């Protein structure tokens with residue numbers, strides 16, 4: 378690491394960042410074996426990622442300090458950090474990665490559209506119903522004992538729901554498994570999240586054939602997305618207050634440039650479906666592995682008829698469902714690590730005075746903060762929903778308190794907290810309840826589940842068996 382990096386925290390050897398590439402360890406195993414022993418003691422470590430050395434923080438007190446001082450730890454996304462990379466072309470300059478006045482202009486336009494209270498919950502339920510129907514149908518075609526590969530179905534659900542809920546667009550991903558946006562995006566993702574390029578993005582400076590193809594895919598994806606959304610929303614009324622209409626008005630009145638509109642549309646599509654997708658994958662894994670949990674969740678809901686609408690208020694008040702989701706997001710945060718802040722001045726972090734020079738990338742491991750034994754107790758790595766409290770009210774209060782303290786940060790916190798948290802939680806609640814009301818879930822016998830080696834955190838290639846329940 379550079380000579381001006383802090384001396385009082387350890388350095389994780391560079392090869393640890395490459396383990397996901399040349400071993401079959403998943404990122405939870407890599408964290409537990411190679412990062413935790415140092416970071417748990419010192420609260421932060423020096424860590425190689427994204428082609429540079431960074432300061433990676435775990436201890437919640439340090440993390441909340443970073444989140445609070447946004448002027449010192451300024452957002453600096455891929456477009457600034459690795460502008461030449463395929464990843465930067467994919468995500469562009471957007472509401473998640475921008476800083477200062479540019480970010481404010483993005484957030485001012487988008488916040489009212491994303492934090493509405495009147496989303497189409499019936500639409501989410503309809504999609505969740507289709508998702509479960511597709512998975513049950515796939516199960517019927519499999520030999521006894523085999524399970525359905527759930528990720529492709531969940532991805533289609535997450536894209537469709539995002540499209541209808543916030544972009545006013547029917548991507549048709551639940552009616553066909555090969556709509557263009559789904560196909561291009563799947564091909565692109567296979568390229569983008571290769572661990573080697575996440576760790577060493579400077580390789581994108583070289584004329585590597587697969588990366589050049591990935592760049593072409595990025596353009597195809599952007600054009601397909603923009604064209605589909607604009608076509609489907611062209612007749613929306615002038616004063617419409619859905620997110621997409623607010624974004625189109627910002628483009629038309631010059632608040633945003635054409636590229637800013639495109640980049641923010643892309644990031645809404647990406648962040649709006651992928652994180653939910655990975656979160657739901659993990660939910661199905663944990664449910665399938667714990668039949669008793671399914672029984673208690675099922676007992677919490679009663680449905681007067683198979684088509685009865687799900688009552689969202691009832692779901693929020695449900696302690697078993699709430700604690701299940703919070704505990705899932707704690708142990709398996711879909712965004713497990715982020716290194717996208719850069720110091721605007723030299724600074725000192727925490728009581729042990731970690732001296733950080735100007736222009737240093739700082740980030741955190743949510744995996745680590747969520748499993749920090751000083752913050753969560755000796756059983757921090759154990760799935761124990763009861764830790765959230767007794768009533769749903771108490772659980773929500775704990776969530777807010779623990780987010781403010783930096784110990785529960787799946788949606789991060791402070792001014793830059795996720796704008797889609799409300800929608801995401803509703804999607805997860807509805808999808809979980811729909812799955813349980815229609816089926817019993819189990820893992821294939823002897824299945825060993827591994828998580829992703831890098832990037833978003835989720836079980837890889839998860840197969841779940843669905844046993845259809847009698848309609849009540």
Ligand code: HEM
Nearest residue numbers: 472473649652653656711787788789793794795796797801
């Ligand atoms: C389980 C699902 C989700 C998770 C775990 C999640 C997580 C996060 C995290 C960790 C951040 C902070 C990123 C950073 O600091 O660099 C973030 C920001 C953001 N998320 Fe989400 N997200 C989820 C769903 C969604 C959805 C469904 C949408 C939109 C429909 C969304 C829109 C956003 C936006 C716009 C921001 C930027 C906020 C800002 O900086 O002003 N997210 N999300």
